[in-house]
Amino acid sequence: NAGVTQTPKFRILKIGQSMTLQCTQDMNxxxxxxxxxxxxxxxxxxxxxxxxxxxxxxxxxxxYNVSRSTTEDFPLRxxxxxxxxTSVYFCASSGTGNSNQPQHxxxxxxxxxx
Amino acid sequence: QxxxxxxxxxxxxxxxxxxxxxxxxxxxxxxxxxxxxxxxxKGPELLMYTYSSGNKEDGRxxxxxxxxxKYISLFIRDSQPSDSATYLCAMTASGGSYxxxxxxxxxxxxxP
Numbered sequence: 001n002a003g004v005t006q007t008p009k010f011r012i013l014k015i016g017q018s019m020t021l022q023c024t025q026d027m028n029x030x031x032x033x034x035x036x037x038x039x040x041x042x043x044x045x046x047x048x049x050x051x052x053x054x055x056x057x058x059x060x061x062x063x064y065n066v067s068r069s070t071t072e073d074f075p076l077r078x079x080x081x082x083x084x085x086t087s088v089y090f091c092a093s094s095g096t097g098n099s100n101q102p103q104h105x106x107x108x109x110x111x112x113x114x
Numbered sequence: 115q116x117x118x119x120x121x122x123x124x125x126x127x128x129x130x131x132x133x134x135x136x137x138x139x140x141x142x143x144x145x146x147x148x149x150x151x152x153x154x155x156k157g158p159e160l161l162m163y164t165y166s167s168g169n170k171e172d173g174r175x176x177x178x179x180x181x182x183x184k185y186i187s188l189f190i191r192d193s194q195p196s197d198s199a200t201y202l203c204a205m206t207a208s209g210g211s212y213x214x215x216x217x218x219x220x221x222x223x224x225x226p
Binding site for chain 2: 004031033040041042043045048058090092094095101102103104105106107108110
């Protein structure tokens, strides 16, 4: 099994450009999450989803949008890229039901906004 | 006060040393405790997962939870250079949202 797959691995954007970070999981997990990780700052939750068609804001949602049309995919969209969005983005998934299960992470997308 | 406090380090130890990594927390509702290991340029990977208080051992790794003190620890015995990574603690409350709260991570360097 591939687990959680994120694409692209690296990207450089210009200020004001838009892009979509892709995330897919093959573990049939209900829960999916997007985090950003800045140096020395730990993981900050951007958005999460408890199932297809259901999304909710996390701690730092401004400037981002998500959708969850299938169980497998949870793309993160940046509409107007800003330098403050330079970060490493991690997608994660957990759980096959209502039980409390640890998260499984992808290897991240490194994004630079110049 | 942050909900989960974790010293960012770096913690530098010689090969073979016993390493102790710690987190403190303020939310008494936390029941599930996790340790993740994150190598450079990789995503976090689950290392240990415990429920409520007590110890759990897996090879060279031991996770310890002291709910009365709101303190969790990860011990690494006979540390190896391959253990050099950032270690993040995470915890969730039972019931309701299963969104974990993460510590900032501690950078560990094991030198030969």
